[in-house]
Amino acid sequence: MLLPEPIQNLINALARLPGIGPKTASRLTFFLLRAPEDLSRDLAEALANLKSGTGYCQVCYNITAANRTECEVCSDASRDSSLICVVEEPLDVIALERTGGFTGRYHVLHGALSPIEGIGPEQLKVRELIARVEAGGVNEIILATNPSLEGDYTAAYLRQRLQPYSVRLTRLARGLPVGGDLEYADQNTLLRALAGRQELND
């Protein structure tokens, strides 16, 4: 039996999300069918506004509201602008902010180097990071990419690129489980990793 088209369309669209298979997709669809009208409406509106309502901070490339050119961290004068924490994704910024243990600024690369997937330095916000360093006033850069193969590779690459500048380079302490994902780390592990960050300059 064929399902009515509006139902099949929603199942197909939901099944394209990560971690949602066809069974979960039809479960969610039939849940929405029974749920009050405002839930589907809220979801549809939130989805429609997602991209139009958000933009990137023109300093650190973190996600921000579309009507702002700088994110909350970059526009906060009390944050230490001589300390930059380089992360892969906006979700990593949220995880670090949640610890309350970091007072510097961020730089979001939007990914990690991956020769296999064809992601080179041009696909990441590397040039923008170098420009921030060249503009001066930066004393230390924490290379807080994920403790995974790609993250380590990206940190090694950035270390090489940043070596010519007189900037202290550090990496988050290996309290993080190797092969893991930064955003899933618990707050204490992240705090210890911040405190025990290691010198990269020899």
Add this chain to the structure above:
Amino acid sequence: MLLPEPIQNLINALARLPGIGPKTASRLTFFLLRAPEDLSRDLAEALANLKSGTGYCQVCYNITAANRTECEVCSDASRDSSLICVVEEPLDVIALERTGGFTGRYHVLHGALSPIEGIGPEQLKVRELIARVEAGGVNEIILATNPSLEGDYTAAYLRQRLQPYSVRLTRLARGLPVGGDLEYADQNTLLRALAGRQELND
């Protein structure tokens, strides 16, 4: 740190879906943020069309396209109209149709009796089922509510209501795991349950 409103809105909306917590909701949101524009657009459109594009069959109350008054099964003259399979949800119809082992019609109750949740016969399509029986031509009714407490209770209630009519009443064979959910049963279990259905009339 506060997230930009459009992002927080989508996380909140997604977290209202069953089986999706705040962590999964933010994962999905940031995935959509990076994903091609057409995925969020497809999802938003499918959500907006879900309720307006669907309706209920005026005979069996299965889900159907909004421009039809009868579902595919009810408008198929080759299906046996003397045999009605009563199920709780439209998803159960899909599960039974997938077996290819049922040639009769359906009746969708849209739930099960649950005194705890305050769901009585008036909230279900019970009156409509009685009306179909009273209209005549029905020889057998399979009470295929879920093999759970509420499902068994609903079947017992319907048995009592349908006793006065000269209709054969059956229940799906207990090949189904007790406490389970009909739509998750595999096809062979469902086929065996259809074949071994049991008499309720004594």
